[in-house]
Amino acid sequence: MGEPYYITTAISYPNGKPHIGHAYEAIAADVIARFHRALGRDVFFQTGTDEHGLKMAQKARELGKTPAQLASEMSQYFIDMCAALNVGYDNFQRTTEDRHHRASQEIWRRMEANGDLYLDRYEGWYSVRDEAYYDESELIEGEGGEKLSPQGTPVEWTVEESWFFRLSKYQEPLLALYRDHPAFLKPDSRRNEMIAFVSAGLRDLSVSRTSFDWGVKVPGSEDHVMYVWVDALTNYLTGLGWPDEAEAFSKWWPADLHLIGKDIVRFHTVYWPAFLMSAGLEVPKHVFGHGFLLNRGQKESKSLGNVTDPLALAESFGVDALRYFLMREVAFGQDGSYSPEAIVLRCNAELANSYGNLVQRVSSMIFKNMDGKLATFESRPEDDELHARVATACRNELPREFAALNFSTGIDAWMRAVFACNQYIDEQAPWTLRKTDPERMRAVLLTLYMAIRDLTIAIAPVVPASAARILDQLGIPADERVYAALADAEWYARRVAQGEALAAPSPAFPRLELPSEEATA
Template identity: 40%
Template sequence: MLLPCAADKPDPAIPAASCGDEGLTINMAKFYITTPIYYVNARPHLGHAYTSVLADALARYHRLKGDEVFFLTGTDEHGQKVERSAKAAAQSPQRFTDELSQAFRNLTPALNLTNDDFIRTTEDRHKLGARELWRRAKKSGDIFKKKYAGLYCVGHESFISEKDLMDGQCPEHLTAPEKMSAENYFFALSKYTPLIKEYYARHKNFVIPEAKRNEMQAILNDGLEDISISRETSQTSWGVPVPDDDTQVMYVWFDALTNYLTALGFPDESAPLFKKFWPTDVHLVGKEINRFHSLLWPAMLISAGLTLPEHILVHGWITVDGQKMSKTIGNVVDPFELVKNYGADTVRYFFCRELVIQNDGDFSYVKIEERYRADLSHELGNLVQRTLTMVEKYANGKTPPPSHGEAAPYLESYQNAMTIFALDQALAKVWEFLASLDKAIEEMKPWVTVKKDPAAVNALLYRLLESLRLAAIMIAPVMPETAQKIWTALGLSTLRPESAILKWGGLKEGTPIKKGVPLFPALNK
């Protein structure tokens, strides 16, 4: 699957740019995926859970394929907004961020995430790397000091231009900006416009999906502007100190983005994790922070002499019952509550199946319960139970001799969809596969056929069992617990990369099945 990039001569101006062809290529030996680090001025909500589940499903998929995977998440803890929220809660910023960071960390067990690390930007290992990146950018001549005055939105943690205001307020934060003048450090982002344009030209799938790439391309065509990357400590002191200047701390984004490096051990470029996993294969981000990852981040990396990421994968937002989540409307959904009610696998399935990565999606209790009843309980759960019951009845509870199946087209479509991160399409293929099995049962009616042609029934039963084995592998990245339950029911041990090969014929004749309780019992309502 690794496509060569022979046609692509690396540009010496872009350090160690990787394979630049048209396809979605990933270095198959390793896979480094990140969520954004979550900003800790409020508790985790549905959107955070969604991002983390998408990343986890992709991480699990690559692990099952046998790739070496590093999956990173964490919390972004600096900035004036956190400082003010802490003050409002009558806590020190450190204590405030300790508590909220832990709430985000709790997403891991709740959602059954497999992140390999959890980084906090208040950790020393992070600050060390963030400061080193600053020094490198300075050495490249990209950091300079500038005086300016304007309107500052605390919500944005940046200046906002008069023309973007609505009735004197920031339209996003609905607060009036504050008049401010400052002398800050700037990063020479404008200088990188041509290099980044070129990187986009050579990496057609750097930003996915295309619509989001086009948005970035439009900004690039207008030309990037230099950005302020520090704040005076008189304004906010809750940040990473600027090297060689105690009067300033880093702008929260300039500090936060470097987490993807510092978690791997940067600035020590000989650190084992850094050597193995850098550059990132997929930075998964919400659309509101796309430009930081797709325009600023590459410039910072080029400035510091580092390799650029392969893909920025941009997902849409989740609304609840068609409305933006907000405390005022009172429709904020607590992911922990959701998992308690429906189980982690169901929540994960909903995120990956009902919501399409590149679009905005909608959550409602009606929709998640419909998915539970129709897809999980009826189509998957019943098929498993029905198959096992027939194997007990007609084959002494043991796997019959191998027979043919029609899995190949489904397996192929599934893999193609996963390669382009289309989890919803991949799952849709699995459910088509399940439907084809249901149809085969209805057509043969084993309870009738068994009397005159037991061999035909045995052949069907093998086909069903083997197909369920393959389906379990395919759903494992999204529903790991369910996949293992199916695997166990088939008389297999632990679902591991060595055994998770998507190829017909893995089940051995005579393997005793272990029929358990139904996978998705009726919801008690």
Template identity: 50%
Template sequence: MTRRFYVTTPIYYVNGAPHIGHAYTSIAADVMARFHRLAGDEVFFLTGTDEHGQKVEQAAQAAGVAPKVFADEVSANFRSMANAMAISYDDFIRTTEPRHIASAQALWSKVAENGAIYLDAYEGWYALRDECFYGEDELITGPDGQKVAPTGAPVEWVKEPSYFFRLSAYQDRLLELYEQNPEFLGPHGARNEIISFVKQGLRDLSVSRTSFKWGIPVPGDDQHVMYVWFDALANYLSALGYPDTSAPRMAFWPASLHLVGKDIARFHAIYWPAFLMAAGIELPKKVFANGWWTIEGQKMSKSLGNVIDPRELVADFGLDAVRFFVLREVPFGGDSDLSRKALIMRNNVELANDLGNLAQRTLSLVARNCGGVLPERRNLTEEDQKLLGQVSVLPQLLASQFERCALTDALEDVWKVIRACNAYIDHQAPWALRKTDVERMADVLRVLLDALRGIATMLQPFMPHSMDRMLDQLGVEAGERTFAALELPLPGGRQLPAPQGIFPRYVEPEQV
């Protein structure tokens, strides 16, 4: 039976341009989606843009254009970034689309029908930058002695009529969710933080505003627009066709994995499941929060001028080198630092040398000594079987790592095999066997080609373009590139194309 896998990125807020942090989450989700497709699962992969709220309205005013015109432009930039990073999304949802507006209003109506929304007046601290209300006990003192949000965002005292969601009524159910489903929220640090927050007590949540108009009208009361997070979180259902439960895509609900930045884990792990509980809708299976990026050890900021557009990195280093680096450098889920030195090191040592040189050496020996023909698989020694055994367990090993969202660990598992292959080729020395035992040379080269096939197949989700080229050179046809296909050895006798380098070494251009 085919399994379904539904993975989402957060929908990115259109008050600014895309940067490396956005690309990071999108790449991780893309790797997940590609892995599950290669494993034979039916996959739906969603990304998109969050386009309502006071911040967008103000950014549009500053730009001198209507909010929709502003949102159209920035949303197109996020779509361009996704395409440039080879993000294989199945749908790109925008919260200004009619399908989303209808879906969000339907979700609101369902929650209201079930008695979880009521009208009152809101009075409290609001951080515009975070689009979030904070309790007095959550505020901290900023550098200038003023009260600020725990994120450092300025706060202002707001008083206006508001609809409220009965969040306090779901405190015990949320704690029960975290306790009974320890895999619901990761990584460990984010999980502990959320549980601690909920245990301190939940207040009812203001879910509408009247002080601005750029938002989805509340059903039956167009003086109010929905709180941007109620609107935004509904995207995970609106892209599937909710409230039409017979829509084909609704078969993908509940979501298998919501990948989010750690700054929005609270909204996904507290508000979202509570909204769904109130609507009587099944909960997503997992929320996983990835860390933040610093640039050369400094926090990204416009004032420092160090906000990096990932497309600029791709222009310098190539797409797959960037995709590889962001998931290889630091364990996924932790904070990461982007430095050119580290990126060059990863590219030159692990891609160009460890993997690229291994493939080039092997394929060049086949071209020179076997007429460029894939040798038959014949006699296997104990060493041969040991290496091929390491390759054969990669699909199972990586499936386990992907289940934990341990993408960096998955890459390390593959690199252990690559290092074993390099030790094997040095020990077996097929270039020397050419003079003493041609049959053994062919057997060794066949073992290396089979190992490289397994490695390249498993690395496809991370580096799709480079691994396509490597599999082409290994004589692997289009229909032989799934994980299941690895169980069948390739028939010997295939003519292989002339070998070509896949990962060039990077040398910093000289400063003029």
């Protein structure tokens, strides 16, 4: 196996069904995981659900259920979402699992042994919805004069005995981390925000609660449960078998990438590295805070009635079309907007009309005019020029941009190669050559066959199911669908030597239509 690569999403809070933001992060992480697998790396991809905390306890009480019942029921929705969106994780970590409780208690003991935990009394503002503590200076005023968190959520004054973590002790180590390892947090705008936040001074953090009991018990203080973020962040260790499975842990840790939303950057790049430093563990290599997806430019909310079920979008437009749109449309790291009209416009223009039509035209002509058979041929300079253009996009430009998480830029380079293929087929006009120069027709079609194979391997992490069908249709073996195969100069000769014939093609990307209610809106 290749070099290990460990990627995680943030674990989702299952007090409601998955929304488009959950789907966006899961799809992006899956694209990254598939991309690194295609590079030959040994990938471990983890996602899961964060099932403890006051918010879950309150929601369960409201529904007349136990928190455990609610957690099991709601977590299944997130498992089903991943299955429906072709998100191929290696581990789905639930925080209610026994092994997770053991891992959380172990990191607590290590922080305590390091002298970083002490018992005191907490008095301050707490947002149940954010599961976060806020300083008075961070609060904003609501329309009715009430105090709100920086995210606009209600806060309540909380007074209770609490264990505290000496977060203030880690101010300088954290600033050194940001300074000496600028790639630790991306995009740069998020890193600058955290530098400003930490530079302003850190207060010790309340890390236990006694007012409810739905959580991980504090070792030696059974009337306390851990602050949900101590427990939640530890999931990244639990999934690797820590602390019991030392070999697996040493293979995968530190994480190569924590992929998270920009609203939880503070927890992952201030609290989490401080906890790890205290426990004597390495910090993650990279944390990336992506932006929000906006519905027609607006944040989704129940009050606006614009909350979108991502599975309904996938049902309407197809899983691969939705995956492609999300990775193509939004500059990763920034906020982006979506709408059914935008999905239809983008996917029809690029997947159906440009790439899908190219695949269909070429495969059909090879099947009809050449009995589907591959052959050797004499290439001309214009054929070699197309090969070079496609090779540059598929071997260099797209992989370079995907490695930097610049998905839209990488797909743009890929689309330019698709356009080059369409321009080539229009200029060479193989339908005319069929009558005037059949030998040249074969050369043109087989040049395009080779280009389509490269284009399809390159884009496969984004549209895996469709790419697999196309590569099956092209007769490409499963073990030759990785990026290393793009540099294999002998692959085509092997296909010819084996005398395989292509089957009748089927459309890879049918044109999309707006659902009737959208079309008449």
